Amino acid sequence: MRVAVDVERCExxxxxxxxxxxxxxxxxxxxxxxxxxxxxxxxxxxxxxxxVANCPERAITCEEAN
Amino acid sequence: MAEHxxxxxxxxxxxxxxxxxxxxxxxxxDELREQCPVAHSERYGGVWLxxxxxxxxxxxxDTERFTSxxxxxxxxxxxxxxxxxxxxxxxxxxxxxxxxxRRLLLPIFSPQAIDxxxxxxxxYCQELIKxxxxxxxxxxxxxxxxxxxxxxxxxxxxxxxxxxxVFRGFVNHVLEGVSLPLEKRAEGMINLFxxxxxxxxxxxxxxxxxxxxxxxxxEMDGKKLDxxxxxxxxxLLLIAxxxxxxxxxxASIWHLAGNAADRQRLVAEPDLLxxxxxxxxxxxxxxxxxxxxxxxxxxxxxxxxxxxxVLLPFPSANRDPAAFEDPDKVIIxxxxxxxxxxxLGIHRCAGSHLARMELRVALEVWLEAFPAFELADPDxxxxxxxxxxxxxxxxxxxxx
Ligand code: HEM
Ligand code: SF4
Numbered sequence: 001m002r003v004a005v006d007v008e009r010c011e012x013x014x015x016x017x018x019x020x021x022x023x024x025x026x027x028x029x030x031x032x033x034x035x036x037x038x039x040x041x042x043x044x045x046x047x048x049x050x051x052v053a054n055c056p057e058r059a060i061t062c063e064e065a066n
Numbered sequence: 067m068a069e070h071x072x073x074x075x076x077x078x079x080x081x082x083x084x085x086x087x088x089x090x091x092x093x094x095x096d097e098l099r100e101q102c103p104v105a106h107s108e109r110y111g112g113v114w115l116x117x118x119x120x121x122x123x124x125x126x127x128d129t130e131r132f133t134s135x136x137x138x139x140x141x142x143x144x145x146x147x148x149x150x151x152x153x154x155x156x157x158x159x160x161x162x163x164x165x166x167x168r169r170l171l172l173p174i175f176s177p178q179a180i181d182x183x184x185x186x187x188x189x190y191c192q193e194l195i196k197x198x199x200x201x202x203x204x205x206x207x208x209x210x211x212x213x214x215x216x217x218x219x220x221x222x223x224x225x226x227x228x229x230x231x232v233f234r235g236f237v238n239h240v241l242e243g244v245s246l247p248l249e250k251r252a253e254g255m256i257n258l259f260x261x262x263x264x265x266x267x268x269x270x271x272x273x274x275x276x277x278x279x280x281x282x283x284x285e286m287d288g289k290k291l292d293x294x295x296x297x298x299x300x301x302l303l304l305i306a307x308x309x310x311x312x313x314x315x316x317a318s319i320w321h322l323a324g325n326a327a328d329r330q331r332l333v334a335e336p337d338l339l340x341x342x343x344x345x346x347x348x349x350x351x352x353x354x355x356x357x358x359x360x361x362x363x364x365x366x367x368x369x370x371x372x373x374x375x376v377l378l379p380f381p382s383a384n385r386d387p388a389a390f391e392d393p394d395k396v397i398i399x400x401x402x403x404x405x406x407x408x409x410l411g412i413h414r415c416a417g418s419h420l421a422r423m424e425l426r427v428a429l430e431v432w433l434e435a436f437p438a439f440e441l442a443d444p445d446x447x448x449x450x451x452x453x454x455x456x457x458x459x460x461x462x463x464x465x466x
Contacts, residue, residue, distance in 0.1 A: 011414040014177060014422075018340060029172035030419055053402040054344075056410055 001040040002063045003048050005032045009059035016060060020044065020051040032059070070109065077102045081109050082139065082354065082377060083244060088451030092394070095382040104368050110139050112374035114359075117382045119389035119406070121366070125357060125376055126410040131365070132357035132376060133160050134413065138453060139356045139375045140244040142251065154302040155295070157413060164412060166286050171299075171416045174222075174277060180419045183218060187424060190217050191431035198464075203442045206323075206432075207316040207460035214428050215311035218420070223300055224276030225265055232261065237308045241454050258304075262297045277303075303417070311421050313352035313456020314407075315428045320457050321346060321396060322433075323441045328398045333437045336430065342398040343425055348405035349396045351381035354453045355409060380406045381455070436464040 003023060005016065016024040016032040022044055024032050032055075040048045052060045073084045076094050081087070087094060098105050099117040107113045116122050125132050135149050136142075137157055144153055152158025155167035173179065194213055198204045216230045225233070239254035269278045270293070281296045291299075322329040332342055355378040359370045370376070384405045385393040408415035415421065440463050441447065448459040 011411060012172070012418075013408060013414055014419060015344075017177075026177045028176060028178070029169070030176040050401055054404055056404050056406055056408075056414075058404075 001042075001045050001048060001065050002038045003034050003040055003052065004038050004061050004063075005034055006059045006061060007031070007033075009057045010055075011057050011059075013056050015054040015056065016051045019054055020047040023048055024051065077105050078107065079109070080105055080107045080113075080115055082115075082453065083451045085451065088449050088455065091379075091381070091455070092385060095379065095385060096394075099382065099386060104366070106368070110141055110375055111143070112371060113139060114368065114370060114374060114376045115379065116376070117379065117386075119383040119386040122378050122380065122383040123406070123410050126355075126378055126406075126413070129161055129164075129412060131360055131363060133360050134158055134164075135160070135358055137355050137357070138241070138244060139377060140251065142248050143358065143373060154298050154305070156416070157302055157306060161412065167299075168412070168416060170281075170284055170286060170291075174280070175417050175420055177419045180423050183222070183420070184423055184427060186221065187214070187218055187427045188431060190214065191428055192435075195431060195435045202465065203461050203463050205460055206319045206462045207312070207457045210432070211315035211319065211428065211456075211460075212312045214315060214424055215308045215421075218424060219303060219307050222277050223303065224269065224274060224278045229261075233258075233304050234308065236261070237305050240305050241309050241452060244452055258301055259297055262300050266293055266297055266300070306415075307417050307420070309450070309454045309456070310353055311424050313450070313454055314347060314350070314421065314425050316457040316460055317350035317352065317455075318343070318346040318425065318429055319432060319462065320441070320447065320460055321350065322429075323439055323460075323462050324444070325396070326440070328396065329433075329439070331398065332429075333433055336433070338399060339426060339429060341400070343422065343429070344403050344405065345396060345398050345400045347407040347425075348384045348390070348400075348403055350456075351384050351405065351407035352454050352456050353407070353409075353415075354379040354381065354455075355413075356453065377453075378409075380409060438466045439464045440466050 010031045012030040014030060017026050023035055025035055027033055052062045070081050073079055073081050095117045103118050105115040135152050135158060136144050150160040150163050156164050159167050194210050216234055217227060220227050236258040243251055269282060273279045281299055284291055332339060357376045359372055359374045361372050363370055387393050408418040442461040442463040446461050447457055449455055450458050
């Protein structure tokens with residue numbers, strides 16, 4: 001699984017990095033971005049889905065691995 | 067406070083300053099959402115009231131057809147010549163100028179910058195608890211919640227702490243004085259600007275390590291900000307940051323005072339607080355914003371006229387059953403919670419990281435000091451009306 005923040009949609013609510021700090025971080029203006037290349041370790045997949053579901057701007061995409 | 071005739075029909079003649087709305091707006095919104103999801107009232111020269119999440123979101127995102135030139139409904143509409151900046155950028159600004167005015171504030175309110183303020187905020191909350199002495203009943207709104215955002219923002223800006231009552235008065239006037247005659251409201255704004263002007267001049271003569279100095283030295287479009295813009299920005303931070311956060315802290319304490327199971331769970335599991343806080347922000351979102359309709363248009367079947375108001379009740383969006391399961395239940399470990407308490411789109415509350423830190427620290431310190439508390443007299447609780455709703459009188463029995 002891989003997550004990515006769409007910089008065009010993100011408005012910096014911070015719900016992603018508060019919910020799943022292992023997967024997201026804040027930049028210097030508080031917008032969210034995925035850590036590294038956004039790959040989600042299997043044990044954090046549930047957390048990743050919760051973060052996606054809590055973004056008020058629906059700015060996070062999540063690709064399920066096949 | 068309302069100087070308007072009481073509302074008898076919420077579908078055609080609503081008024082957000084009515085005492086019934088202040089006391090309990092949720093049943094009003096629930097009924098409208100079902101039966102009349104975009105209501106209209108002739109008051110204030112025309113106001114629309116969407117109550118569904120999707121409609122509120124669509125309007126918040128539509129900065130083309132809805133302008134932020136004014137975001138507080140009153141009889142007064144600021145002159146069109148102020149657009150696209152408006153009176154208090156960035157909250158009153160439209161694209162494209164909004165972006166740069168907002169960009170100026172974001173680094174100051176980033177999570178990293180706000181973290182540094184946590185120890186002083188905690189110390190201050192503890193001081194407030196200590197000052198309560200050993201009484202059994204305290205007013206959690208007037209003696210606790212109210213003071214926290216004032217002190218924090220005064221320190222950030224570089225305004226004297228002793229002036230707390232002075233700026234609380236100004237803010238109250240702007241937000242709760244919407245039904246006063248125009249001259250009275252204008253007088254309040256002039257007093258606020260005059261007060262801030264003095265402090266700005268003092269900072270120009272004696273620069274120091276605070277936000278006023280930072281703003282005076284900041285640049286936009288390669289030029290220093292003009293001093294009037296600095297004053298307007300400071301005024302915005304006072305107006306946007308005080309009643310709002312006071313309301314959120316107060317409403318959270320009110321909920322926990324009336325719901326022993328939730329309170330006990332948070333005392334036992336303090337790590338749940340960040341999740342619980344989002345639920346309290348959803349259920350008791352304090353802030354309703356507004357827009358002005360830019361041009362006459364048909365909006366989803368509603369004949370909207372230029373210069374009519376549109377209220378954006380984010381608290382109603384947060385109670386929409388189409389967006390939240392069991393919206394009227396407070397579920398303090400609600401996991402999926404895409405609430406809109408801090409708005410949606412380009413005007414997302416620039417102070418949300420600060421507000422969350424203040425709310426979390428205020429609740430942590432309160433719960434540590436008073437693991438068991440309850441409402442001393444539920445009928446004595448008073449809520450503010452208008453666009454920022456929170457308890458203003460909140461007698462709580464501590465140490466029960
Ligand atoms: C729980 C407390 C708070 C709530 C619920 C809240 C809510 C909101 C909402 C809903 C908006 C959106 C405005 C719109 O769409 O027109 C907003 C904007 C704003 N808020 Fe807050 N606010 C809170 C605390 C604060 C604090 C502490 C500050 C700073 C000291 C602050 C500063 C701002 C600013 C500057 C804007 C304008 C942002 C822009 O237009 O780009 N707020 N707030
Ligand atoms: S929750 Fe969404 S809007 Fe907020 S920072 Fe994360 S990606 Fe951006």
